Amino acid sequence: MQENALLARITWNTLITLLYFFLLAPIIIVFIISFDTRQYLAFPPESFSLGSYVKVFHNAKFISAFWRSLIIGGIVGVVAVSAGMLLSLSLVRYKFRGRAAVNFLILAPFLVPHIVLAVGIMLVIAPLGLLDSYPGIVLAHLGITIPYTVRTITMSLMAVDTRVEEAALVHGASPRMVFWRITLPLVRPGLIAGGVIAFLISFDEATISLFIVSVKASTLPTEIYHYLEYSTDPQIAALSVILILISVGVVVAVEKLIGLRRAL
Amino acid sequence: MADHHVIIDNLVKTYPGAQKPSVDHVSFSLPRGEMLALLGPSGCGKTTILRMIAGLIAPTSGAIRLDGEDVSSIAVYKRNMGMVFQAYALFPHMTIARNISFGLEMRKVGRAEREERVRKALDLVKLTGLGDRKVSQLSGGQQQRAAIARSLVIEPELLLLDEPLSNLDAKLRDEMRDEIRDIQARTGVTAIFVTHDQDEALSMADRLAVMSAGRLEQIGTPREIFDRPQTEFVASFIGAGTVFEGKVTEHGLAMVEDLKELRFVGDAPLGSPVKLMIRPHRLRLLTDAGQPNRFSGTVEHIVYRGQTLTLNVRCGSRLLQADLPTHAGMLPERGSTVTLSVAPEDVTLVGQVSP
Amino acid sequence: MSAAATAPTATSSTSAASRGILLMLLLPGLVALVITFLLPLIWLLRASFTSSTMSAFGGGDLTTQSYSTVLFDPFYWRVTWNTLVLGFNVAIFAVVLSYPIALFLARTESRFRGVLTALAVAPLLTSSVVRTYGWMVILGDRGVINSTLQSLSVTSGVIKLTNNSFGATVALIEILMPYAILAMLSGFGRLNAQLEEAAAMLGANRFKVFTRIILPLSLPGVLTAALLVFVLAISSFVTPRLMGGGRVFVLGTEVFNEATVTLNWPLAAALSVMLLVLFSSIILLYQRALRALEA
Numbered sequence: 043m044q045e046n047a048l049l050a051r052i053t054w055n056t057l058i059t060l061l062y063f064f065l066l067a068p069i070i071i072v073f074i075i076s077f078d079t080r081q082y083l084a085f086p087p088e089s090f091s092l093g094s095y096v097k098v099f100h101n102a103k104f105i106s107a108f109w110r111s112l113i114i115g116g117i118v119g120v121v122a123v124s125a126g127m128l129l130s131l132s133l134v135r136y137k138f139r140g141r142a143a144v145n146f147l148i149l150a151p152f153l154v155p156h157i158v159l160a161v162g163i164m165l166v167i168a169p170l171g172l173l174d175s176y177p178g179i180v181l182a183h184l185g186i187t188i189p190y191t192v193r194t195i196t197m198s199l200m201a202v203d204t205r206v207e208e209a210a211l212v213h214g215a216s217p218r219m220v221f222w223r224i225t226l227p228l229v230r231p232g233l234i235a236g237g238v239i240a241f242l243i244s245f246d247e248a249t250i251s252l253f254i255v256s257v258k259a260s261t262l263p264t265e266i267y268h269y270l271e272y273s274t275d276p277q278i279a280a281l282s283v284i285l286i287l288i289s290v291g292v293v294v295a296v297e298k299l300i301g302l303r304r305a306l
Numbered sequence: 307m308a309d310h311h312v313i314i315d316n317l318v319k320t321y322p323g324a325q326k327p328s329v330d331h332v333s334f335s336l337p338r339g340e341m342l343a344l345l346g347p348s349g350c351g352k353t354t355i356l357r358m359i360a361g362l363i364a365p366t367s368g369a370i371r372l373d374g375e376d377v378s379s380i381a382v383y384k385r386n387m388g389m390v391f392q393a394y395a396l397f398p399h400m401t402i403a404r405n406i407s408f409g410l411e412m413r414k415v416g417r418a419e420r421e422e423r424v425r426k427a428l429d430l431v432k433l434t435g436l437g438d439r440k441v442s443q444l445s446g447g448q449q450q451r452a453a454i455a456r457s458l459v460i461e462p463e464l465l466l467l468d469e470p471l472s473n474l475d476a477k478l479r480d481e482m483r484d485e486i487r488d489i490q491a492r493t494g495v496t497a498i499f500v501t502h503d504q505d506e507a508l509s510m511a512d513r514l515a516v517m518s519a520g521r522l523e524q525i526g527t528p529r530e531i532f533d534r535p536q537t538e539f540v541a542s543f544i545g546a547g548t549v550f551e552g553k554v555t556e557h558g559l560a561m562v563e564d565l566k567e568l569r570f571v572g573d574a575p576l577g578s579p580v581k582l583m584i585r586p587h588r589l590r591l592l593t594d595a596g597q598p599n600r601f602s603g604t605v606e607h608i609v610y611r612g613q614t615l616t617l618n619v620r621c622g623s624r625l626l627q628a629d630l631p632t633h634a635g636m637l638p639e640r641g642s643t644v645t646l647s648v649a650p651e652d653v654t655l656v657g658q659v660s661p
Numbered sequence: 662m663s664a665a666a667t668a669p670t671a672t673s674s675t676s677a678a679s680r681g682i683l684l685m686l687l688l689p690g691l692v693a694l695v696i697t698f699l700l701p702l703i704w705l706l707r708a709s710f711t712s713s714t715m716s717a718f719g720g721g722d723l724t725t726q727s728y729s730t731v732l733f734d735p736f737y738w739r740v741t742w743n744t745l746v747l748g749f750n751v752a753i754f755a756v757v758l759s760y761p762i763a764l765f766l767a768r769t770e771s772r773f774r775g776v777l778t779a780l781a782v783a784p785l786l787t788s789s790v791v792r793t794y795g796w797m798v799i800l801g802d803r804g805v806i807n808s809t810l811q812s813l814s815v816t817s818g819v820i821k822l823t824n825n826s827f828g829a830t831v832a833l834i835e836i837l838m839p840y841a842i843l844a845m846l847s848g849f850g851r852l853n854a855q856l857e858e859a860a861a862m863l864g865a866n867r868f869k870v871f872t873r874i875i876l877p878l879s880l881p882g883v884l885t886a887a888l889l890v891f892v893l894a895i896s897s898f899v900t901p902r903l904m905g906g907g908r909v910f911v912l913g914t915e916v917f918n919e920a921t922v923t924l925n926w927p928l929a930a931a932l933s934v935m936l937l938v939l940f941s942s943i944i945l946l947y948q949r950a951l952r953a954l955e956a
């Protein structure tokens with residue numbers, strides 16, 4: 043009986059370990075490959091070098107795409123959080139006719155495949171001449187990030203005790219002061235979390251971006267995609283590692299600053 | 307004792323990584339059909355004992371015997387014990403009837419018999435006709451009954467209940483107290499229930515096992531536990547009381563600080579330090595002179611409680627609490643001096659002072 | 662926006678002033694959502710009915726030409742079939758492989774639970790392009806598996822693991838597993854250790870506890886996970902395109918192809934609508950199944 047239980051435990055733990063390994067395999071492999079010396083894809087690595095990283099830093103295309111991704115992600119984060127904050131305020135603090143419809147409009151993008159949205163957005167912004175432009179890609183990313191920011195900010199806002207705001211009013215703060223000095227600081231974790239999520243989605247997004255941008259406003263994921271259509275050399279591995287580290291770094295920073303659990 | 311139905315023998319449980327054992331050499335036994343309460347403050351190891359008996363966790367050492375046979379190596383699902391969990395743990399995806407018949411299905415009881423027994427179990431707990439309800443459609447008290455029915459329908463060797471009343475509101479709790487007691491008496495099942503509520507334990511159990519910090523302090527009938535607590539812990543955990551330290555000078559007489567002489571009933575060697583306890587409701591306002599155990603003091607505080615009057619009387623450096631019946635005629639006032647007395651048999655020896 | 666913080670919570674009879682504030686609050690977000698969500702869907706529908714020989718915005722007559730292509734060209738039958746097969750395979754395997762992890766995370770009392778959960782969903786933080794690349798490295802002709810097999814002399818030739826639907830399926834399974842794990846974890850709310858203990862006390866062995874308690878209680882979570890993965894799989898194109906090396910034809914890759922290479926936008930729109938229809942029917946089926954489970 044005891045032995046059976048032990049055997050079952052060992053089998054179960056082994057299964058879980060193997061599944062974890064499968065789940066993390068591509069990331070682990072990419073990490074290993076990124077230090078290979080050779081110019082072509084092969085395994086296992088021959089020897090250790092940072093050559094691929096050096097090449098990435100000398101690849102003008104990647105570098106400019108990286109900056110564009112960063113800027114686009116930043117703008118998307120700020121705009122999505124601002125719009126999300128206003129929408130959340132109206133949804134949490136007001137009862138109005140059409141509230142359900144607004145709520146649905148906010149949730150609906152969760153329910154539509156990105157590729158379908160991508161074609162639609164392409165059709166909308168093409169006649170405006172916004173294909174392959176910053177405004178075009180920012181707009182495209184806003185549609186898929188605002189639902190997330192509204193969700194996180196709404197949750198923080200609902201956690202705010204309105205009596206605290208009333209207390210501030212009673213003690214002589216004007217409504218404007220109450221908003222800036224009480225409400226805003228209290229929902230700050232939600233704002234930061236929403237901004238980070240929006241940034242990361244925009245920064246990693248490929249599907250919609252590939253329909254919208256080609257050369258002038260290409261982002262890092264789209265550059266990698268086009269590169270991979272022709273070559274799979276270790277340079278991409280090094281670039282991937284950098285991308286992963288940035289994402290993880292942002293998340294860890296948020297965790298350190300405000301605690302992820304509180305933020306999400 | 308040896309022919310008792312359930313024997314717990316020197317049970318020890320040290321959780322992995324813990325420094326001290328959560329259950330420390332606990333032994334007790336129950337005759338068939340008895341209801342025993344495991345009583346003690348939260349964290350004293352009651353649940354741990356129950357889970358070891360159930361087979362949900364393995365003891366570090368010690369034995370659990372049913373009819374003389376050690377069941378420690380029998381897997382939980384073969385032990386044939388019933389358990390009522392604190393939060394009931396009814397299966398949310400099954401109807402009440404399916405919940406109750408689950409144990410019978412596991413025992414491969416035929417369909418017709420199953421239905422019959424489920425019906426009887428529902429009757430037993432007064433849930434007749436509610437078998438088709440979903441769990442969420444029952445009130446807290448009804449869920450509690452369903453959980454009891456589920457664990458009784460398998461005709462368990464032993465019924466275990468972990469704080470069965472703690473999730474109910476006060477009124478329902480009193481009702482379910484009687485109900486559980488009644489069901490247990492009617493089925494004659496041997497039962498152990500865990501509680502941290504002394505009223506619950508005193509009113510429901512045939513006997514109480516009082517625990518503190520993993521150790522068994524005292525086991526006995528409600529009356530024995532209440533009137534003859536053997537340790538200071540039991541004395542203070544169950545009911546109110548004032549404990550005095552003193553030294554035995556004659557047989558049945560101790561010199562106690564603040565009260566001078568105190569007569570008691572009990573054996574303690576001459577010259578030994580002792581602890582003596584007096585319950586507030588055993589104190590009397592002195593009427594006729596010549597009684598032993600008299601102490602005078604000033605009334606510092608009075609609380610009128612309807613049936614009783616609670617006095618705090620300063621005797622030397624100590625405050626002595628006395629609960630007097632309000633119909634006792636002249637009642638003392640604050641600041642007045644009163645003389646209290648207590649019968650020697652109401653002074654309980656609750657332990658020796660370790661020097 | 663200044664008075665927003667103190668606006669009364671439950672008044673339907675809002676004053677004109679606060680109605681003005683409400684409008685200001687709603688406007689920016691709603692405009693953004695209308696432009697990036699509502700309009701695109703309407704434009705999509707309109708474009709799918711325009712003629713492929715004209716610009717998608719040229720006005721002109723409405724035509725069902727694109728739809729007849731989608732519905733009657735055997736090539737698109739095959740593409741739709743491929744898409745469904747890919748979706749089902751990915752959904753089934755992703756769910757089967759994620760289930761033990763989700764169950765483990767839901768039940769473990771380990772101190773490292775938080776870390777392990779983070780590790781299981783961390784891949785979501787990496788672009789799917791990057792993880793697809795990882796699978797190209799693993800399954801490629803000179804990749805991890807082929808070179809290992811060759812150095813062990815198991816095979817001499819190359820086993821084709823990429824540039825076919827096998828590679829696309831494997832990569833998508835792994836890429837979508839974190840979604841499945843998350844969906845299951847949030848769907849496992851009714852699982853708890855006491856129910857399992859209660860079942861064991863009633864005589865259920867390990868196997869019975871699993872089949873009678875754990876499995877039924879986790880089924881809604883499993884179903885949600887399957888739906889989510891299926892839906893993400895049938896609308897994917899980056900992974901099928903890269904892993905398939907142009908040899909895997911699914912709706913996603915064809916939509917991309919028509920939209921950015923052939924520039925037949927009406928056809929891309931019609932294919933997207935097709936995808937949306939497929940998508941909606943699956944969601945309806947899911948809701949049916951969920952209701953059946955509840956009953």
Ligand SMILES: Nc1ncnc2c1ncn2[C@@H]1O[C@H](COP(=O)(O)OP(=O)(O)O)[C@@H](O)[C@H]1O
Pocket residue numbers: 321322324328346347348349350351352353354355
């Ligand atoms: N699974 C466990 N692991 C480690 N320590 C535990 C565990 N369960 C209980 N304990 C410890 O054992 C002691 C007794 O707990 P328990 O039996 O639950 O007490 P009670 O039921 O009397 O409140 C407590 O100090 C508790 O912290």
Ligand SMILES: [Mg+2]
Pocket residue numbers: 349352353354
């Ligand atoms: Mg307990």
